[in-house]
Amino acid sequence: MxxxxxxxxxxxxxxxxxxxxxxxxxxxxxxxxxxxxxxxxxxxxxxxxxxxxxxxxxxxxxxxxxxxxxxxxxxxxxxxxxxxxxxxxxxxxxxxxxxxxxxxxxxxxxxxxxxxxxxxxxxxxxxxEDVQMVFGAEDQRHFWLGTPLDMETRVCLNLEEFVQRSNGVFGKSGTGKTFLTRLLLVGILQKSAAVNLVFDMQSEYGWQGYREGGGWVKGLKQLFPSQVAVFSLDEEHCRKRGISPDYLVRVGYNQIEPEDVAMLRETLNLSEGRAS
Ligand SMILES: Nc1ncnc2c1ncn2[C@@H]1O[C@H](COP(=O)(O)OP(=O)(O)OP(=O)(O)O)[C@@H](O)[C@H]1O
Ligand SMILES: [Mg+2]
Structure with a gap:
């Protein structure tokens, strides 16, 4: 060849x-x-x-x-x-x-x-050129995600194809999973490729994320205020962080099943229930 x-x-x-x-x-x-x-x-x-x-x-x-x-x-x-x-x-x-x-x-x-x-x-x-041939050049459909190790070349991702599949971001602790996921969500929002429902357990994506070594990085709500809605279950936590969520979600007692409590037994430090 x-x-x-x-x-x-x-x-x-x-x-x-x-x-x-x-x-x-x-x-x-x-x-x-x-x-x-x-x-x-x-x-x-x-x-x-x-x-x-x-x-x-x-x-x-x-x-x-x-x-x-x-x-x-x-x-x-x-x-x-x-x-x-x-x-x-x-x-x-x-x-x-x-x-x-x-x-x-x-x-x-x-x-x-x-x-x-x-x-x-x-x-x-x-x-x-090899990297560009594999990942595609940056354009309307290709989102610039980062650069390979020791290179300046832009690694791009075709987001239209990306959102058609199931994807996971895997890696050892502290290798940049959250940062990469945030970038992917930014790309999807920017190109309006799809709508995402994010379960943000550690409050890293909504308003702001923490950067190791100090400082904060903008979350999705700060970057795209009109396209992102933040739902919260914990009003007090939001107030402590000085953030006001768009919606407060309240779970009614009538919506809680025994199985939900059983699942939280260890977290809530409950003693083992007797099956009867
Ligand atoms: N693309 C990036 N640009 C700049 N800094 C980055 C980037 N990716 C990672 N970092 C730095 O590395 C640190 C760890 O990244 P991140 O929090 O995304 O890792 P993680 O794999 O999600 O970690 P954990 O397993 O603890 O959740 C960040 O706090 C940030 O300082
Ligand atoms: Mg993480």
Missing amino acids: TDSHPQGKHLGIVVGGSLSQGVEVRLDPSAPVEEMALGQHVVIQGQSRRFFGVITDITLESSDDTLKASPPDLSNPLIARVVSSTAVYATLHVLPMLTLEGALALVEGPKPAKTVPPHFSPAYLASE
Whole structure:
């Protein structure tokens, strides 16, 4: 396949791996392992298609196990150079996510990767053009969500397609789930792609959200006052925060079933009821 756009930085070649575990790319000595990072986008040029993947792991390897037991004398620059160019190397584990197949990719867009590139296929860091080809350029339908690691390129999301599916934002604690979700809701509101009902258990989306390290970020009501209605069950909590909700919701005693109380038994510290 001929390249229709410039390649990113050359990383190395594919030396093994699998579709489920990801392919192994032996890193070129010219690409410093420290500059590789988990989650970076990588493009692998197969014979008839390009593979678009992410780095899922980075390992340090040596071709000679005795190096682990008795490391060489690296104070000698010649030995250091020989060892670092031949005996030790790093492997990137790249999970192929999408394939771009020749000229068809321009029309059909990327498809889920169902195969892997062959041995010795060259791997590159994804270029701005690669990222744009996968995520689309910012326009009326594509919402700019952020940038990939170590890149300035805009990652965009087609919100019309996004709202047609069920979506989840997953991640370890403190990795930015709430911020990303807030951005997604902003995008959906801005493009009027859909209407959302948000159960805002920790009051992060309605009026304002907390930023770690201090400060607040605007919530949806502040950004789109006429398009967002905030409902609250807790008037006092709102007053403490200096916020007036659009609607106060009151749950009548006649609307509470025994099952609702049973569910809250631990929270309300109630003793176990006797089944009769
Ligand atoms: N897109 C972003 N722009 C700027 N700062 C961000 C962004 N995403 C995350 N942060 C910073 O990281 C902190 C943690 O993000 P966030 O609260 O979204 O994480 P979380 O995954 O929802 O955490 P938790 O699991 O505790 O709910 C934020 O308080 C903010 O300081
Ligand atoms: Mg959160």
